[in-house]
Amino acid sequence: MDNKVAAVTMRNITKRFGPVLANDRVWLDIYRGEILALLGENGSGKTTLMNMLSGIYFPDEGEIAIDGKPVVIRSPRDAFELGIGMIHQHFKLVDVLSAAENIVLGLPGKLDLKAAAQKIRAICDAYGFEVDPEQKIYDMSVSQKQTVEIVKVLYRGADILILDEPTAVLTPQETDKLFAVLRNMRDDGKAVVIITHKMHEVEALSDRVAILRHGQFIGDMPTKNTNAQEMTNMMVGHAVTLNIDRPEPEDPRPRIEVKDLTVRDVEGTVKLDSVSFTAYTGEILGIAGISGCGQKELLEAIAGLQPVEAGSISYINDDGSREELLGKDPLAIKDMGVALSFVPEDRLGMGLVGNMDLGKNMMLRSYRSGKGVFINRRAPYKLAREMVDFLEIATPSVETPVRRLSGGNVQKVLVGREISNAPTVLLTAYATRGLDINSSYLIYDTINTQKMRGVAVLYVGEDLDVLLELADRILVLCGGKVSGIVPGRGAKKRDVGLMMTKLGGNAHEQ
C-alpha cells in the first residue's frame, strides 16, 4: 500500500463538543480501490470523523488532504466538489418524489428527468443496483431507499463513499446484496468507507480496518491479518468474551396469550394480521423481523398503548386465572396488579424524558404513589442512586438530565427503572441498539437475570446473531404476520432471515 497515494489523508483531526472530546488527534488514510471498515463502539467518534470529511462539521484542529493536496471542507457542497459522498443512517429523501427526482434534487442545470433516468440506469448497471427511477420513495422498502441514497451520491460523481452503519436496517439477504455492490465499486477504483460496530461485517467485507476508541485512533491493519477477538479487544480496550449466556428456562408456564391480534394504523394499513402466540414465564421470546413489520405495534398493543382492531391478549396469573389486557391503558393494567414493564425502542422520546434528571425519570413510574397533591421526591432519587451503583451508570450525578448521558447509560437508566418494580412481564424493543459492547452485555445479563426470576421476556431484536444466542424461542414477523416460531437453540441464521422476508421462509420453496 505504500506505493499508493491516499485518496484521503486526515491528520491530527480534533473535534470537541463542549467538554466532550469527540475526536482526539486522529490520523486516518483512505485509499482508492479499497474498502475500509471504520470500527469502534458507539461514542468512539467514527461518525463525527466522517462528518468532518463530508462537510457537516468543521474540525477544531487538524488537516485534511485529498490526493495529497490540502483542502478545507466547509460544507457538504465542498465535499461533493471533492468527490466525497456520505450515506447517512437516516435517509434524507423526499417521500412524495420519485427516485430520479430525489437524485437530481438540488443539482444545478436544467431539469431533464429522462436523461437523469438514463444516467441512473447506467450507474445501476455498472454496479449491480436495482432502482426504478420512476418509483416513488413512499413505495420503497428501507433497502431500496438506501440504494437511492447511494445512487444519489454516485450520480453526483462521488468516488469516495462513506456509509454510516448501512446494514442496521437490512435483512441478511439485503446485506449480502449491498456488500456485492460495494465490492463492485471497490473494483471500479472507488474508495469505500463503512462505519460499523459489527465484527462479522468487517470480516466479510473490508480490506482494511481502522479502529477508534474514545475518539482516539487505535490502529489500522489489513483485515486478513486480524480476527474478531483482536479487533474487539482493540475496540473495547481490554479483553472481552463474546458469548451470551442462555440458561434453560425453569418451569415455563403460559403468561401472556395473544390470539388473532389485528392492528391497523391511523391510515388503515394492517400492521398486525391475526398474530397468535404464547409467552412463557422464565423464557425469552425473541421477536425477529425487518424493521417496521409490526414489532412496535405488537409490544405497544400488549402494553396498552395501541388501539387494536380484533383479537385478545390474556394475562395468565400464577393460579391459572386469566385477565384481558386489551382495551386497558397502562394505568388500568397497573391497577389490575399486572407488573408489566416496557423498554420501548424510542428511549428519549417515549421511555424517558430527556430534559429531566435521573431522579425525575425514575418518578415517571412512581409519582402517583402516596396520598396528597405533592410528589415524594426522596424515594425516586434514592432509587436513581441505587441504579447508578447497580448498573454502573456513568453520570455526574442523579440530578443530570438524561439526554446528557451517552446512549448506553440512557438505556441503563430506562432498563433499571423498568426492572425496579419487579415485573412479571418484560417487553423490550431493540434493547441494545447503539450500545457499546460492555453496555450490551450488561443489558443481556440483566435480561437473563429477569428471565431466571421467572419473568416472561419479549425481546424484539434486530441483530440476528444476538437473537440466536439469547432467545429461547424466536417468533419471526413478516409484514405483520407470524412467519413462524422456531426454537432459539439450533436455529440457522439463514432460515430465520428467509422467514423474515417471506412467510414461512424456505418451507414454501420445498
Next chain:
Amino acid sequence: MNNKTRTPLFHVARRAALPWYKSWAIRGGAVLLALLVCGLITTLVTGEDPIAVYAAMWAGSFGTSRRIWVLLQNIAMLLCVSLAVTPAFRMRCWNLGGEGQALIGCLASAACMILLSGKLSNGLVILCMIVTSILAGAVWAGIPAFFKAKYNTNETLFTLMMNYVATQLVAYFCVVWENPKGSGQIGIINPNSQIGWFPVIAGQKYLLNILVVAVVCVAMHIYLNYSKHGYEIAVVGESERTARYVGIKVERVIVRTMLLSGALCGLAGLLLVGSTNHTLTPTLVEGRGFTAVMVAWLAKFNPVWMILTSLLLVFLSRGAGEIATNFGLNSSFGDILTGVILFFIIGSEFFINYQIKLTKGAGKEK
C-alpha cells in the same frame, strides 16, 4: 495551494452548560452593551444627552413614591397574566389568549357590579364577581383546550382568535351599559355606593393586587415544581408519547391546565376591574396577554424569575413613556430603545448556549 485563504476565520460551537454566574455575567454584559448602543442612537438621532435620557427613564419608574406604587401595580398585573399562561407554556401549549381570557374576566366582574348592585349586599356582589370572572376566564381557555384535546386543533390560532371575540363582546356591552347615555363608555361603575369595589388595604389602593399576585406567584412556583399535577404538566410538555407510556391521560391534563391558565387570567381581569379601575373598556388589559408571553419566555417559565422579567418590561415601557413626554420626542422613540434593549437581552441567550471559536492557524502559512 491557495486553499488556505478559504479557511473560515471562526465557527460556532455549542457550549457545555455554563455555571450560573457566567451566564448572568453574559446577560449583564448584554444589558450594559444595550444601554451603550441606546445612548449612541439617542445622541446621534436626537442630539439629547443620553445620560439625561436614562435619568428620565429611571425617574419615570422610581421618581416618586406614587410612581413606585404604579410600577409595582403594573408589575403585579403583568406578572399575574404571565403566571397564568405559564402552566400552559410549560406543557408546550401556546396559550396566546391571555388577553381575551383576562378581558372576559373583566367583563364578568363588571357585569356583576352593574347588574347586581342594589340587589345583593356588597359582600355577595364581590363574591359573585370573584366566582364569575374566574369561571369566565376558565371557560374562555377551556373552549380551545377542549378542541385541542378532542380534535387536536391548533391552540395558538384558536386562543388568539378568542381574543378578538372577547374584545368585540366587551365593546358591545360597553354600548349596552353606557353611562351616561350616548357616551358609548361605561365610566366608573357605582362611583357613589362603591358596590363591588374591593377594600383598600393599609390606605394603599394597589396593595391588595400586589399581595394577591405575590401569593399566586409562590403558589404557582410550588404547584409547578412540587405537585403531581406540575410533574404531569412537565412530562406532557416534554413528550406526549412518554406521558401516554406511563399512563398519563394527556387530554385531561391539557384541559385541566388550560382551565387553570384561563382561571388565573380571569383573576387578573377581576383585579383590574374590582380593585384598580372600577370600569370596563375593550382595552382594559392593555396588551398584557401578549407581553406576558415575552415575560414567561424570558424567564424560561420560572415563576420567580418572572418577577424580574416583568419588572424589566414594565420599567422599560414606563421609561419609554417618560422619555417621550420629557424630551418632546415621539413615543415611538421609547419603543425603539425598548426594542434595542430586548434585542440584546434575547440575543445574549445565543452566547450562553454557543461560543464562537476562532479557527487556529487561520490565514497562517503552513
